[in-house]
Amino acid sequence: MRKVAIVGVGHSKFGDRRDVNLPELAFEAAKPAFEDANLATKDIDFLSVGTAGGWYEETLPAVVISEYLGLSGKGLMRCEAACASGSAAIATAHDTIASGQNDVAMAVGIEKMTEIDTPTAVELIGRAGYYTWEFHNFGVTFPGYYALHATAHMKRYGTKEEQLAKVAVKNHKYGSMNPNAHLQRIIKIEDVLSSRMVAWPLKLYDCCPMSDGAAAVILASEEKAKSITDSPIWIEAIGVSSDTANVSKRSGYTGLQATVTASQKAFKKANVEPDEFDIADVHDCFTIAELLAYEDLGFCKKGEAGRMIDEGQTEIGGKVPVNVDGGLKAKGHPIGATGTSMVVGLTRQLRKEGGNMQAPIKNGLALAHNVGGTGHYCYVTVLRS
């Protein structure tokens, strides 16, 4: 297998983007990626588009986006892995280069979630599990699924609502520094605790917003990368795992097994330990999800995530800065864009282009942890400068 590098990244503004349509939004991410790599459309062999879809008008989003970006005729694939679709697009682009099939590929992650009303969006995401058994009669929502995990974690380890709130406070703080973030308002613990209940014990400020957004990454083979850039960021490993559609068929609810398995696969391939990472983006669609990730990725022992957030170990200057771009919680979570957005942000961090969000880079190692559904899919990507 050939080595694969990231040679260009681009990111749209996340938020309520009803001012642009789907391909126009993709363009906002792709154009800066082309400029970053100093490449033209003719240089791209293959495009993968990560999107969950269903909440916007286009049925073949990859084709529409490819035409708009001037890439018709190139290799093309739409990738779906729920909220990890953006990572699936990167993994697909990576694999097509690693295998020798292509030399340069672009991955675009995108979602437009605000073209439909909120109850319908809640319906669509709620069905992202097993419709027949968990939605049809029981109407489990996406916050509901994570609430099941919060309840179990709080009972088993004594995790407090205040500790969940601290995740939101931290990520809003960094979101306020990110010009591309959907939510740029600094909040307090009391704001989280007093926000309206969504799915007990998760409240509104425990939840990520519904966002529109796109992010793009250009990948190249080692040989090509060295001719394109002096600062390639290498994809060391991508670990992928999955779990049962029925959450009731899982062994427990104090963690996500898919995260454990995907990260162990990635760490083994990259030959790294969890304490070596300079920075990480983890999948904080809900505050509890970030705490589960600390434990499942091995940043702390099982049951100690609450203490980790209490001690500020995931702030810049702490043991491992997490979600210093605002995370899904404040930056926004346009489903298919999220995994790609993580890799864009971490690439900038490893290049030391993070501005006032820059974390100290010692080992040149970054981790992207992207979950699809409620641990239905998990992609863990290890990047090295």
Add this chain to the structure above:
Amino acid sequence: MALSPPVKRLKSRPITFTFELPTQKLREFWDGLEKGKVYASKCKKCGDLSFPPTADCSHCLNHEMEWVDIQGEGEIETFTQIVIRPASFQNHPTYTVAVAKMNAGVKVLAWLTTAKLGDVKVGAKVKLGAVKSEDGPSYGFTLVSSNSDQPPLK
């Protein structure tokens, strides 16, 4: 929510889907609910017990099943109360969803009725039974007792 400043948009042609879910291969299960039974499937070859039931065994790929009524008691492993509801549940009041480990050996996710949220605890005993609702046959939990040391929920 209105965008500020307002932007011009085009309304799409509407599209509505209603899917018809095949239940033929699990007719014992669906018919069972009508008769007051909640069946898990049990593989006749490897003995794997599955709930929700399956027509084919995901362990040994055999397709001959027998049916085991799993009604009776179980213990709540986790739960939530869903306040912000999906479009198709807007007319329901808020509902409590629980996952319980049944004495029969499988876990079940279903609504827990006849209980206030403050009375629901991890570890509490529940009873599973078939339920008839206006949406069709279903199953649900009722609280048996609360013997957990967890303080009541706010």
